[in-house]
Amino acid sequence: GENVEQHPSTLSVQEGDSAVIKCTYSDSASNYFPWYKQELGKGPQLIIDIRSNVGEKKDQRIAVTLNKTAKHFSLHITETQPEDSAVYFCAASNSQGAQKLVFGQGTRLTINP
């Protein structure tokens, strides 16, 4: 089955700097890659996703890139703000197969003012 590895497990950046979180996946049939943000005491919330037919997607300060050959994808947050502090999860799924999301272990991002 699918296996998703996420790095780093913790990340601390200065406010205004950029943050990058990376994930690798094992199943070459996976074709959907969402990113979720989880704030303390809340459930994960989708912030951006990408499908395998594109290599990059951007939404304001957030972007995701996908390299299908290398089987890795990354989340980029620019001009970080204190409210970006949270745990971020990547995930992967195969819409033609099990259609289950397999999550990475999460990255705790801290934005230092």
Place this chain on the structure above:
Amino acid sequence: DAGVIQSPRHEVTEMGQEVTLRCKPISGHNSLFWYRQTMMRGLELLIYFNNNVPIDDSGMPEDRFSAKMPNASFSTLKIQPSEPRDSAVYFCASSPDRGLETQYFGPGTRLLVL
């Protein structure tokens, strides 16, 4: 839209007791998922339903766990008997369609088994 609703938000029980977690998915969503989150194992899918039918329960840890979805607006996850290692946050999520992977999570139920 009220989003996915879960109850209770917190549950403290003693080992051996029965625990029932409840979920109301977003109206109109056809798929419902139950997850468990722990520090050691992260987010794990326990079971998911499509149109009220269980599709994959391979993540259910053992027979002590059972889930039902009697109608499109309600699901339960039951643990009987509960054990301390079941302590975790349990999330319910729903999705508009089986073919769409965007899942909307509820706020979770924090379970502590003493």
